[in-house]
Amino acid sequence: MTLVDDRSKLDETLLPNGQQKSYLVLSAEERAKGFVRSVRCSYRHVGRPGPRYPLSDLTAEQSERYSETGYVKYEAYPESESPRIGRYWTQPQLDAVGKGCGSVTTMALALSETYARNPQFYGATFCSCCAKHLPVGTDGEFVWEGTDERVGT
Ligand SMILES: [Zn+2]
Incomplete structure (x- = not known):
């Protein structure tokens, strides 16, 4: 698995372990402009959030x-x-609702910094236990480890 900051070099072909051959990240220059969220490297697969109201x-x-x-x-x-x-x-x-596998996945720093610079940059992320990509965001399946905060929000 490699990280690329040029979309033309992105290869989303899946490897036997379920990961893509490469992932897109924001360039170092773009990441250096500042983070709007904390840089966090680990997230837990908790499953989709349930209804918040009756x-x-x-x-x-x-x-x-x-x-x-x-x-x-x-x-x-x-x-x-x-x-x-x-x-x-x-x-x-x-x-x-709430049917995640519960496992924690840790990612490379450039990916973490891309989330911290632009929380909505990715539509999905990889669960290393489920060996597949699943949605992130308000209705996504992951929270940052140790928080209730949804990855991608
Ligand atoms: Zn999982």
Whole structure:
């Protein structure tokens, strides 16, 4: 596995261990401009976050309107989340909540610094136990080790 700071040299071919041949990082010059988050090298695979607010069953009208989607519950957000008013959940999404393997993966410093410079730089990261890439971000599957903070936020 190698790190490249030039997108034209990026090779996302998967190796037998599930990692990519190379990963894109921000250049040293870009990283030196300053971090907006702490530089952290280890994250834990905890699985998707669950609903933060009470769930309600779908109304007859919602069930009718979303019959093809598989939605089973609606999470209404409070005023403080405005302009977002809520989200729907499918049963597989609810079943996946908190179902990470629990393992900690440690990454190279240039990757950590890229996250710290631009937290939304990556859409997914590698779990060394699951041997695959899984989503990061608000609804992602990882937290920084020792915190409740989602990787990629
Ligand atoms: Zn895992």
